[in-house]
Amino acid sequence: MTVNGDPLPVGEDDLQGWLDGHLGQERHARVEAWLAENADTATRFRAMATQRQALRSSLGERYAAPVPARLRVAHLLTARRQSRLHGLHRIAAVAAWLLIGGVAGWAGHGLVPQGATAMRPMVAEALSAHRVFAADAARPVEVAAAQEAQLVGWLSNRLGRPLVAPDLAPLGYSLLGGRLLAGAAGDPAAQLMYAGPGAERLTVYLRADRAGGAGTEFRFAEMPAQGVTAFWWVDRGFGFAVAAEGLERVMLQRVAESVHRQVARSQAL
Amino acid sequence: MGGGEPAMAALIEPHIPALRRFAWALLRDTTAADDLVQDCLERAIARWHLRRQDADAKAWLFAILHNLFRMGRRSASRRGQAMPLDEEGWMVADPTAEHVAEHRLIWRDALLALDALAEEQRVVLLLVGVEDFSYEAAAQLTGVPVGTVMSRLSRGRERLRRLIAGDSAPDTGKPQLRRVK
Numbered sequence: 263m264t265v266n267g268d269p270l271p272v273g274e275d276d277l278q279g280w281l282d283g284h285l286g287q288e289r290h291a292r293v294e295a296w297l298a299e300n301a302d303t304a305t306r307f308r309a310m311a312t313q314r315q316a317l318r319s320s321l322g323e324r325y326a327a328p329v330p331a332r333l334r335v336a337h338l339l340t341a342r343r344q345s346r347l348h349g350l351h352r353i354a355a356v357a358a359w360l361l362i363g364g365v366a367g368w369a370g371h372g373l374v375p376q377g378a379t380a381m382r383p384m385v386a387e388a389l390s391a392h393r394v395f396a397a398d399a400a401r402p403v404e405v406a407a408a409q410e411a412q413l414v415g416w417l418s419n420r421l422g423r424p425l426v427a428p429d430l431a432p433l434g435y436s437l438l439g440g441r442l443l444a445g446a447a448g449d450p451a452a453q454l455m456y457a458g459p460g461a462e463r464l465t466v467y468l469r470a471d472r473a474g475g476a477g478t479e480f481r482f483a484e485m486p487a488q489g490v491t492a493f494w495w496v497d498r499g500f501g502f503a504v505a506a507e508g509l510e511r512v513m514l515q516r517v518a519e520s521v522h523r524q525v526a527r528s529q530a531l
Numbered sequence: 532m533g534g535g536e537p538a539m540a541a542l543i544e545p546h547i548p549a550l551r552r553f554a555w556a557l558l559r560d561t562t563a564a565d566d567l568v569q570d571c572l573e574r575a576i577a578r579w580h581l582r583r584q585d586a587d588a589k590a591w592l593f594a595i596l597h598n599l600f601r602m603g604r605r606s607a608s609r610r611g612q613a614m615p616l617d618e619e620g621w622m623v624a625d626p627t628a629e630h631v632a633e634h635r636l637i638w639r640d641a642l643l644a645l646d647a648l649a650e651e652q653r654v655v656l657l658l659v660g661v662e663d664f665s666y667e668a669a670a671q672l673t674g675v676p677v678g679t680v681m682s683r684l685s686r687g688r689e690r691l692r693r694l695i696a697g698d699s700a701p702d703t704g705k706p707q708l709r710r711v712k
Contacts, residue, residue, distance in 0.1 A: 274685055281688070282659060295539070310688045313695060314660045316641040321661055324552040330565060333547055335540040338572055394581065399578045 272296040273313065275302070281311055383446040385483045385494050388467035388503030391453050391489050392442055395461035396507060403439030403455050412439050417452040423500070427454055428466065428524040433517055434459045446471045464506045464519055471501030479517060480512075481512070493518035497525070539579050543572065548587070549662055550596055552655040555572040556645070557600055557659050567603070590664065594672045597654065644694040652687030655680055660688075 270421040272293055278284045280293045297304040331337055366476035381389075395402055405413040410427060414480050418425045427437055435456035458464060483503070484491040493515055494503035502525070504518040550571060554564035574595050582591055645653055651673075658669040659680075666684075672675040 273679055278666075278688075306689075306692060309692050309696065313641045313644075313688070313691055317645065317656070318661050320640070320642045321552050321556055324555050325548045327548070327551070329547050329551070333551070333565060333568055333572060335536075335572065335576065337541050338539075338576055341538055342573070342576060398581055430707060458589055529639070 266359075268504065277307055281307060281314060351496075381483060382471075382473065382501075383492075384415035384451075384467075384469060384471045384473075384496075385503050386452060386453065387443070387445055387490060388465070388492055388494065388505050389470075389483065389490050390484045391451075391467055392463070392465045392492070392505035392507070394490055395455065396452065397439065402463065404437040404441035407437040410437065410440075412515055417442060420450045421452055423470075424452075425452065425468075426524065428521045430456055430464075430520060433520060435517065438463075438500070443467075460507070463470075463510070464504065464517060467503045467505065469501055470498050470499060472499050480515065480522075495522065497522075499526060540577070543575060543592065546570070546589045546592050550592060553574055553593065553657055553662060554596060554600070557653070558659070568600060573601070587668070588623050590668050593658070593662070593664070597673060607708060623671075641691065641695065645647075647694055648687050648690055649701075652683045652690070655683040656687045657692070658685055675680050 276289065276293050277283065280290065280297075285293060297307065405416065407413070407427075414425055414427055417440060427440070430436070435458050438455045438457050440452055440454040443451045445452055449468060450472045454466040456464045456466070479493050480493045482491065482493055489508045490505055491507075491509065491511065492503045492505035493516060494501065495518075496502070502515065502521065504521055506514055506517075550568045551564060554567045555561060558564045558567065571592060575592055578595075579671065582588075592683075643708050645656065650654070654673060655669055658664045658672065659666065664672065664678050670680045673680070
Protein backbone atom coordinates (compact mmCIF):
# COMPACT_ATOMS: atom_id res chain seq x y z
CA MET A 263 0.00 0.00 0.00
CA THR A 264 2.94 2.31 0.30
CA VAL A 265 5.01 3.95 -2.37
CA ASN A 266 8.39 5.13 -1.13
CA GLY A 267 7.01 5.04 2.38
CA ASP A 268 4.29 7.44 1.36
CA PRO A 269 0.93 5.80 2.07
CA LEU A 270 -2.04 6.31 -0.25
CA PRO A 271 -4.17 9.19 1.00
CA VAL A 272 -7.22 8.13 3.01
CA GLY A 273 -10.35 8.07 0.87
CA GLU A 274 -14.08 7.68 1.36
CA ASP A 275 -13.72 4.00 0.49
CA ASP A 276 -11.18 3.60 3.30
CA LEU A 277 -13.56 5.22 5.75
CA GLN A 278 -16.42 2.93 4.74
CA GLY A 279 -14.03 -0.01 4.89
CA TRP A 280 -13.02 1.11 8.35
CA LEU A 281 -16.69 1.14 9.41
CA ASP A 282 -17.27 -2.34 8.04
CA GLY A 283 -14.03 -3.81 9.28
CA HIS A 284 -12.94 -4.63 5.74
CA LEU A 285 -9.47 -3.10 5.99
CA GLY A 286 -6.23 -4.95 6.47
CA GLN A 287 -4.31 -4.33 9.64
CA GLU A 288 -1.91 -1.83 8.13
CA ARG A 289 -4.57 0.20 6.37
CA HIS A 290 -6.78 0.13 9.43
CA ALA A 291 -3.99 1.65 11.51
CA ARG A 292 -3.42 4.26 8.83
CA VAL A 293 -7.12 5.26 8.86
CA GLU A 294 -7.14 5.35 12.67
CA ALA A 295 -4.16 7.69 12.61
CA TRP A 296 -5.84 9.85 10.00
CA LEU A 297 -9.07 10.03 12.03
CA ALA A 298 -7.07 11.12 15.08
CA GLU A 299 -6.03 14.16 13.08
CA ASN A 300 -9.42 14.87 11.55
CA ALA A 301 -11.72 15.30 14.49
CA ASP A 302 -14.87 16.34 12.60
CA THR A 303 -14.80 13.43 10.22
CA ALA A 304 -13.92 11.14 13.09
CA THR A 305 -17.00 12.28 14.99
CA ARG A 306 -19.20 11.68 11.97
CA PHE A 307 -17.83 8.24 11.30
CA ARG A 308 -17.95 7.18 14.92
CA ALA A 309 -21.62 8.18 14.95
CA MET A 310 -22.16 6.10 11.83
CA ALA A 311 -20.39 3.17 13.46
CA THR A 312 -22.77 3.45 16.40
CA GLN A 313 -25.76 3.52 14.07
CA ARG A 314 -24.45 0.56 12.14
CA GLN A 315 -24.31 -1.34 15.40
CA ALA A 316 -27.77 -0.09 16.42
CA LEU A 317 -29.21 -1.36 13.17
CA ARG A 318 -27.63 -4.76 13.66
CA SER A 319 -28.87 -4.97 17.22
CA SER A 320 -32.40 -3.92 16.38
CA LEU A 321 -32.57 -6.65 13.73
CA GLY A 322 -30.96 -9.23 15.98
CA GLU A 323 -34.20 -10.67 17.27
CA ARG A 324 -35.42 -11.17 13.72
CA TYR A 325 -32.38 -13.31 13.08
CA ALA A 326 -32.78 -15.27 16.27
CA ALA A 327 -36.50 -15.96 15.75
CA PRO A 328 -37.39 -19.62 15.07
CA VAL A 329 -37.88 -20.43 11.40
CA PRO A 330 -41.53 -21.22 10.60
CA ALA A 331 -42.23 -24.73 9.32
CA ARG A 332 -43.39 -23.49 5.95
CA LEU A 333 -39.88 -22.23 5.22
CA ARG A 334 -38.19 -25.57 5.80
CA VAL A 335 -36.51 -26.89 2.69
CA ALA A 336 -37.88 -30.39 3.33
CA HIS A 337 -41.38 -28.97 3.50
CA LEU A 338 -40.94 -26.98 0.30
CA LEU A 339 -39.57 -30.05 -1.48
CA THR A 340 -42.61 -32.08 -0.50
CA ALA A 341 -44.96 -29.36 -1.69
CA ARG A 342 -43.02 -29.20 -4.93
CA ARG A 343 -43.25 -32.93 -5.54
CA GLN A 344 -46.98 -32.83 -4.98
CA SER A 345 -47.50 -29.96 -7.37
CA ARG A 346 -45.35 -31.73 -9.96
CA LEU A 347 -47.87 -34.51 -10.02
CA HIS A 348 -50.38 -32.06 -11.34
CA GLY A 349 -48.52 -31.86 -14.56
CA LEU A 350 -45.76 -30.15 -16.33
CA HIS A 351 -47.19 -26.64 -16.38
CA ARG A 352 -45.06 -25.82 -13.47
CA ILE A 353 -41.85 -26.68 -15.23
CA ALA A 354 -42.86 -24.39 -18.02
CA ALA A 355 -43.71 -21.61 -15.60
CA VAL A 356 -40.43 -21.94 -13.75
CA ALA A 357 -38.53 -22.03 -16.99
CA ALA A 358 -40.32 -18.93 -18.20
CA TRP A 359 -39.46 -17.15 -15.01
CA LEU A 360 -35.87 -18.16 -15.47
CA LEU A 361 -35.76 -16.84 -18.96
CA ILE A 362 -37.37 -13.59 -18.04
CA GLY A 363 -35.64 -12.56 -14.92
CA GLY A 364 -33.94 -15.10 -12.81
CA VAL A 365 -30.48 -15.79 -14.03
CA ALA A 366 -30.29 -12.41 -15.69
CA GLY A 367 -30.86 -10.81 -12.34
CA TRP A 368 -28.24 -12.93 -10.72
CA ALA A 369 -25.59 -12.46 -13.33
CA GLY A 370 -26.49 -8.81 -13.53
CA HIS A 371 -25.93 -8.93 -17.22
CA GLY A 372 -25.78 -11.10 -20.21
CA LEU A 373 -28.63 -13.55 -20.21
CA VAL A 374 -31.14 -11.57 -22.13
CA PRO A 375 -29.44 -10.76 -25.40
CA GLN A 376 -28.25 -7.25 -26.02
CA GLY A 377 -30.78 -5.38 -28.02
CA ALA A 378 -33.30 -8.06 -27.21
CA THR A 379 -36.09 -5.54 -27.57
CA ALA A 380 -35.29 -5.21 -31.22
CA MET A 381 -34.96 -8.95 -31.65
CA ARG A 382 -37.95 -11.07 -32.51
CA PRO A 383 -39.13 -12.54 -29.19
CA MET A 384 -39.06 -16.11 -30.47
CA VAL A 385 -35.40 -15.69 -31.42
CA ALA A 386 -34.41 -13.98 -28.18
CA GLU A 387 -36.04 -16.83 -26.26
CA ALA A 388 -34.18 -19.40 -28.34
CA LEU A 389 -30.83 -17.76 -27.64
CA SER A 390 -31.54 -17.36 -23.94
CA ALA A 391 -32.81 -20.91 -23.62
CA HIS A 392 -29.72 -22.18 -25.36
CA ARG A 393 -27.52 -20.21 -23.04
CA VAL A 394 -29.28 -21.45 -19.92
CA PHE A 395 -29.73 -25.10 -20.70
CA ALA A 396 -26.76 -25.93 -22.90
CA ALA A 397 -24.49 -24.85 -20.06
CA ASP A 398 -26.19 -27.18 -17.66
CA ALA A 399 -24.10 -30.31 -17.54
CA ALA A 400 -26.16 -31.96 -14.82
CA ARG A 401 -29.59 -31.70 -16.38
CA PRO A 402 -29.56 -30.36 -19.92
CA VAL A 403 -32.94 -31.85 -20.82
CA GLU A 404 -36.23 -32.60 -19.14
CA VAL A 405 -36.91 -35.78 -21.07
CA ALA A 406 -33.99 -37.77 -22.47
CA ALA A 407 -33.66 -39.08 -26.00
CA ALA A 408 -34.04 -42.65 -24.70
CA GLN A 409 -37.73 -41.86 -24.47
CA GLU A 410 -37.82 -40.19 -27.86
CA ALA A 411 -41.31 -41.34 -28.74
CA GLN A 412 -42.60 -40.10 -25.42
CA LEU A 413 -40.70 -36.83 -25.76
CA VAL A 414 -42.03 -36.16 -29.25
CA GLY A 415 -45.53 -37.15 -28.22
CA TRP A 416 -45.46 -34.92 -25.19
CA LEU A 417 -44.08 -31.88 -27.00
CA SER A 418 -46.45 -32.40 -29.95
CA ASN A 419 -49.31 -32.54 -27.56
CA ARG A 420 -48.29 -29.39 -25.73
CA LEU A 421 -47.48 -27.40 -28.84
CA GLY A 422 -50.66 -28.56 -30.48
CA ARG A 423 -48.95 -29.78 -33.64
CA PRO A 424 -47.24 -33.01 -34.55
CA LEU A 425 -43.49 -32.60 -34.24
CA VAL A 426 -40.52 -34.60 -35.35
CA ALA A 427 -37.11 -34.67 -33.76
CA PRO A 428 -34.84 -33.99 -36.75
CA ASP A 429 -32.15 -36.58 -37.31
CA LEU A 430 -28.84 -34.71 -37.31
CA ALA A 431 -26.58 -37.75 -37.04
CA PRO A 432 -25.22 -37.28 -40.57
CA LEU A 433 -23.87 -33.92 -39.38
CA GLY A 434 -22.41 -35.41 -36.22
CA TYR A 435 -25.14 -34.38 -33.76
CA SER A 436 -27.09 -36.83 -31.69
CA LEU A 437 -30.31 -36.08 -29.86
CA LEU A 438 -29.95 -35.67 -26.09
CA GLY A 439 -33.60 -34.93 -25.39
CA GLY A 440 -35.84 -31.96 -24.97
CA ARG A 441 -37.86 -29.78 -22.71
CA LEU A 442 -40.98 -27.70 -22.66
CA LEU A 443 -40.66 -23.96 -22.12
CA ALA A 444 -43.00 -21.01 -22.09
CA GLY A 445 -42.66 -18.44 -24.83
CA ALA A 446 -42.97 -14.75 -24.12
CA ALA A 447 -46.63 -14.64 -25.16
CA GLY A 448 -47.45 -17.68 -23.05
CA ASP A 449 -47.31 -20.12 -25.94
CA PRO A 450 -45.68 -23.41 -25.12
CA ALA A 451 -42.30 -23.80 -26.75
CA ALA A 452 -40.08 -26.83 -27.25
CA GLN A 453 -36.33 -27.05 -27.07
CA LEU A 454 -34.57 -30.08 -28.51
CA MET A 455 -30.98 -30.50 -27.52
CA TYR A 456 -28.25 -32.24 -29.48
CA ALA A 457 -24.64 -33.09 -28.65
CA GLY A 458 -21.90 -32.79 -31.26
CA PRO A 459 -18.79 -34.93 -31.64
CA GLY A 460 -16.98 -33.00 -28.91
CA ALA A 461 -20.09 -32.95 -26.69
CA GLU A 462 -20.75 -29.36 -27.74
CA ARG A 463 -24.42 -28.48 -27.54
CA LEU A 464 -26.79 -27.42 -30.25
CA THR A 465 -30.44 -26.61 -29.71
CA VAL A 466 -33.51 -26.42 -31.89
CA TYR A 467 -36.17 -24.12 -30.47
CA LEU A 468 -39.67 -23.92 -31.85
CA ARG A 469 -43.03 -22.46 -31.04
CA ALA A 470 -46.05 -20.90 -32.65
CA ASP A 471 -45.06 -17.49 -33.97
CA ARG A 472 -47.82 -15.64 -35.67
CA ALA A 473 -46.12 -12.24 -35.62
CA GLY A 474 -45.70 -11.03 -39.16
CA GLY A 475 -42.63 -9.60 -40.77
CA ALA A 476 -40.70 -12.79 -41.40
CA GLY A 477 -40.73 -15.39 -44.10
CA THR A 478 -39.25 -18.78 -44.65
CA GLU A 479 -35.79 -17.47 -45.51
CA PHE A 480 -33.01 -18.06 -43.01
CA ARG A 481 -31.92 -15.24 -40.79
CA PHE A 482 -28.93 -14.96 -38.53
CA ALA A 483 -29.05 -13.75 -34.92
CA GLU A 484 -26.55 -13.65 -32.10
CA MET A 485 -25.80 -12.77 -28.50
CA PRO A 486 -22.38 -11.31 -29.20
CA ALA A 487 -21.16 -11.23 -25.60
CA GLN A 488 -21.83 -14.94 -25.14
CA GLY A 489 -20.93 -16.15 -28.60
CA VAL A 490 -24.34 -17.77 -28.99
CA THR A 491 -25.56 -17.64 -32.56
CA ALA A 492 -28.66 -18.89 -34.33
CA PHE A 493 -30.27 -19.29 -37.69
CA TRP A 494 -34.01 -18.86 -37.59
CA TRP A 495 -37.03 -18.84 -39.83
CA VAL A 496 -40.78 -18.78 -39.66
CA ASP A 497 -42.91 -21.20 -41.60
CA ARG A 498 -46.71 -21.33 -41.60
CA GLY A 499 -47.12 -19.69 -38.23
CA PHE A 500 -44.34 -21.63 -36.58
CA GLY A 501 -40.97 -20.16 -35.62
CA PHE A 502 -37.75 -22.20 -35.57
CA ALA A 503 -34.30 -21.32 -34.33
CA VAL A 504 -31.17 -23.47 -34.40
CA ALA A 505 -28.69 -22.18 -31.85
CA ALA A 506 -25.14 -23.05 -30.82
CA GLU A 507 -22.26 -21.45 -29.03
CA GLY A 508 -19.05 -20.71 -30.89
CA LEU A 509 -20.01 -22.84 -33.87
CA GLU A 510 -18.85 -21.85 -37.36
CA ARG A 511 -21.54 -20.00 -39.19
CA VAL A 512 -21.29 -22.28 -42.21
CA MET A 513 -21.76 -25.35 -40.07
CA LEU A 514 -24.65 -23.83 -38.16
CA GLN A 515 -26.35 -22.97 -41.42
CA ARG A 516 -25.89 -26.51 -42.68
CA VAL A 517 -27.60 -27.83 -39.56
CA ALA A 518 -30.39 -25.28 -39.91
CA GLU A 519 -30.93 -26.32 -43.53
CA SER A 520 -31.11 -29.93 -42.52
CA VAL A 521 -33.69 -29.17 -39.85
CA HIS A 522 -35.68 -27.09 -42.30
CA ARG A 523 -35.59 -29.85 -44.94
CA GLN A 524 -36.67 -32.55 -42.55
CA VAL A 525 -39.49 -30.48 -41.18
CA ALA A 526 -40.70 -29.63 -44.67
CA ARG A 527 -40.37 -33.23 -45.88
CA SER A 528 -42.21 -34.72 -42.97
CA GLN A 529 -45.06 -32.28 -43.55
CA ALA A 530 -45.51 -32.76 -39.87
CA LEU A 531 -45.44 -29.07 -39.28
CA MET B 532 -20.92 -32.34 -7.52
CA GLY B 533 -24.45 -33.55 -6.83
CA GLY B 534 -25.30 -34.69 -3.34
CA GLY B 535 -29.00 -34.40 -4.02
CA GLU B 536 -31.64 -32.90 -1.81
CA PRO B 537 -29.93 -33.31 1.58
CA ALA B 538 -26.88 -31.45 0.26
CA MET B 539 -29.08 -28.73 -1.16
CA ALA B 540 -30.95 -28.36 2.12
CA ALA B 541 -27.67 -28.22 4.01
CA LEU B 542 -26.48 -25.35 1.83
CA ILE B 543 -29.75 -23.40 1.89
CA GLU B 544 -31.07 -23.84 5.43
CA PRO B 545 -28.31 -21.98 7.30
CA HIS B 546 -29.15 -18.79 5.39
CA ILE B 547 -32.87 -18.73 6.08
CA PRO B 548 -32.65 -16.63 9.28
CA ALA B 549 -30.61 -13.99 7.42
CA LEU B 550 -33.00 -14.03 4.47
CA ARG B 551 -35.93 -13.51 6.85
CA ARG B 552 -34.14 -10.64 8.55
CA PHE B 553 -33.33 -8.94 5.25
CA ALA B 554 -36.87 -9.43 3.93
CA TRP B 555 -38.38 -8.10 7.11
CA ALA B 556 -36.10 -5.06 7.15
CA LEU B 557 -37.30 -4.27 3.62
CA LEU B 558 -41.00 -4.95 4.13
CA ARG B 559 -41.57 -4.51 7.91
CA ASP B 560 -44.30 -7.06 7.89
CA THR B 561 -43.63 -10.57 9.14
CA THR B 562 -46.12 -12.35 6.90
CA ALA B 563 -45.15 -10.43 3.78
CA ALA B 564 -41.48 -11.01 4.56
CA ASP B 565 -41.94 -14.75 5.03
CA ASP B 566 -43.97 -14.91 1.81
CA LEU B 567 -41.06 -13.29 0.03
CA VAL B 568 -38.60 -15.71 1.61
CA GLN B 569 -40.79 -18.66 0.67
CA ASP B 570 -40.97 -17.43 -2.91
CA CYS B 571 -37.22 -17.08 -2.90
CA LEU B 572 -36.66 -20.59 -1.55
CA GLU B 573 -39.09 -22.16 -4.00
CA ARG B 574 -37.25 -20.56 -6.87
CA ALA B 575 -33.90 -21.50 -5.43
CA ILE B 576 -34.96 -25.14 -5.16
CA ALA B 577 -36.36 -25.16 -8.68
CA ARG B 578 -33.19 -23.64 -10.07
CA TRP B 579 -30.69 -25.38 -7.85
CA HIS B 580 -29.25 -27.41 -10.72
CA LEU B 581 -28.66 -24.21 -12.68
CA ARG B 582 -26.61 -22.61 -9.96
CA ARG B 583 -22.99 -22.04 -10.82
CA GLN B 584 -21.07 -24.62 -8.84
CA ASP B 585 -18.60 -22.07 -7.56
CA ALA B 586 -21.29 -19.55 -6.61
CA ASP B 587 -21.67 -18.70 -2.96
CA ALA B 588 -25.06 -20.04 -1.85
CA LYS B 589 -25.75 -17.10 0.44
CA ALA B 590 -25.09 -14.47 -2.22
CA TRP B 591 -27.11 -16.47 -4.73
CA LEU B 592 -30.11 -16.71 -2.38
CA PHE B 593 -29.94 -13.01 -1.56
CA ALA B 594 -29.78 -12.17 -5.25
CA ILE B 595 -32.97 -14.14 -5.89
CA LEU B 596 -34.72 -12.52 -2.95
CA HIS B 597 -33.61 -9.04 -3.94
CA ASN B 598 -34.75 -9.63 -7.49
CA LEU B 599 -38.17 -10.82 -6.34
CA PHE B 600 -38.46 -7.86 -4.01
CA ARG B 601 -37.81 -5.46 -6.86
CA MET B 602 -40.21 -7.24 -9.19
CA GLY B 603 -42.87 -7.10 -6.50
CA ARG B 604 -42.22 -3.42 -5.98
CA ARG B 605 -42.60 -2.71 -9.65
CA SER B 606 -45.92 -4.46 -9.96
CA ALA B 607 -47.15 -2.88 -6.71
CA SER B 608 -46.34 0.61 -7.93
CA ARG B 609 -47.98 -0.11 -11.28
CA ARG B 610 -51.15 -0.95 -9.43
CA GLY B 611 -50.78 2.24 -7.43
CA GLN B 612 -50.75 0.40 -4.14
CA ALA B 613 -49.31 1.86 -1.01
CA MET B 614 -46.12 0.32 0.27
CA PRO B 615 -46.62 -1.96 3.24
CA LEU B 616 -46.99 -0.05 6.45
CA ASP B 617 -44.79 -0.64 9.42
CA GLU B 618 -46.08 -3.19 11.83
CA GLU B 619 -45.60 -0.59 14.50
CA GLY B 620 -47.89 1.71 12.53
CA TRP B 621 -46.30 4.60 14.33
CA MET B 622 -47.10 7.23 11.78
CA VAL B 623 -50.75 6.32 11.75
CA ALA B 624 -50.97 6.06 15.51
CA ASP B 625 -49.57 9.48 16.13
CA PRO B 626 -50.82 12.14 13.72
CA THR B 627 -49.33 14.89 15.84
CA ALA B 628 -45.86 13.60 15.09
CA GLU B 629 -45.52 16.16 12.36
CA HIS B 630 -43.61 18.45 14.60
CA VAL B 631 -39.91 18.45 13.88
CA ALA B 632 -38.91 17.77 17.46
CA GLU B 633 -41.07 14.70 17.39
CA HIS B 634 -39.40 13.58 14.23
CA ARG B 635 -36.04 13.87 15.86
CA LEU B 636 -37.15 11.54 18.57
CA ILE B 637 -38.42 9.09 16.03
CA TRP B 638 -35.28 9.17 13.95
CA ARG B 639 -33.27 8.14 16.97
CA ASP B 640 -34.35 4.65 16.18
CA ALA B 641 -31.97 3.55 13.44
CA LEU B 642 -34.49 1.10 12.08
CA LEU B 643 -37.16 3.73 11.64
CA ALA B 644 -34.70 6.19 10.15
CA LEU B 645 -33.70 3.55 7.65
CA ASP B 646 -37.15 3.87 6.16
CA ALA B 647 -36.49 7.45 5.16
CA LEU B 648 -33.69 6.40 2.85
CA ALA B 649 -34.07 5.69 -0.83
CA GLU B 650 -34.72 2.02 -1.44
CA GLU B 651 -31.36 1.42 -3.14
CA GLN B 652 -29.53 2.93 -0.18
CA ARG B 653 -31.53 0.87 2.27
CA VAL B 654 -30.73 -2.32 0.39
CA VAL B 655 -27.00 -1.61 0.38
CA LEU B 656 -26.89 -0.55 4.02
CA LEU B 657 -28.57 -3.80 4.97
CA LEU B 658 -26.49 -6.04 2.73
CA VAL B 659 -23.18 -4.54 3.81
CA GLY B 660 -23.84 -3.31 7.32
CA VAL B 661 -26.08 -6.10 8.59
CA GLU B 662 -25.65 -9.11 6.31
CA ASP B 663 -21.87 -8.69 6.06
CA PHE B 664 -21.53 -8.90 2.30
CA SER B 665 -18.39 -7.49 0.75
CA TYR B 666 -18.81 -4.44 -1.49
CA GLU B 667 -18.07 -6.61 -4.51
CA ALA B 668 -20.65 -9.21 -3.51
CA ALA B 669 -23.26 -6.52 -2.83
CA ALA B 670 -22.54 -5.05 -6.26
CA GLN B 671 -22.87 -8.34 -8.06
CA LEU B 672 -25.95 -9.25 -6.11
CA THR B 673 -27.77 -6.02 -6.92
CA GLY B 674 -26.44 -5.83 -10.45
CA VAL B 675 -24.65 -2.49 -10.18
CA PRO B 676 -20.97 -1.49 -10.28
CA VAL B 677 -18.98 -1.45 -7.04
CA GLY B 678 -18.64 2.33 -7.30
CA THR B 679 -22.41 2.65 -7.20
CA VAL B 680 -22.57 0.47 -4.11
CA MET B 681 -19.94 2.64 -2.45
CA SER B 682 -21.75 5.86 -3.20
CA ARG B 683 -25.11 4.48 -2.06
CA LEU B 684 -23.48 3.27 1.12
CA SER B 685 -21.72 6.55 1.75
CA ARG B 686 -24.77 8.70 1.03
CA GLY B 687 -27.14 6.39 2.88
CA ARG B 688 -25.02 6.34 6.00
CA GLU B 689 -24.54 10.08 5.98
CA ARG B 690 -28.27 10.62 5.55
CA LEU B 691 -29.03 8.19 8.34
CA ARG B 692 -26.57 9.97 10.60
CA ARG B 693 -28.15 13.34 9.92
CA LEU B 694 -31.65 12.04 10.49
CA ILE B 695 -30.73 10.50 13.79
CA ALA B 696 -28.75 13.55 14.86
CA GLY B 697 -31.79 15.66 14.01
CA ASP B 698 -29.56 17.61 11.68
CA SER B 699 -31.81 19.49 9.29
CA ALA B 700 -29.18 19.55 6.63
CA PRO B 701 -29.70 21.51 3.46
CA ASP B 702 -29.01 18.54 1.20
CA THR B 703 -31.67 16.36 2.74
CA GLY B 704 -34.27 19.02 3.31
CA LYS B 705 -36.91 18.16 5.84
CA PRO B 706 -37.27 14.52 6.70
CA GLN B 707 -39.56 12.84 4.24
CA LEU B 708 -42.09 10.66 5.92
CA ARG B 709 -42.67 8.33 3.09
CA ARG B 710 -45.16 5.93 4.45
CA VAL B 711 -47.92 8.14 5.71
CA LYS B 712 -51.28 7.02 4.44
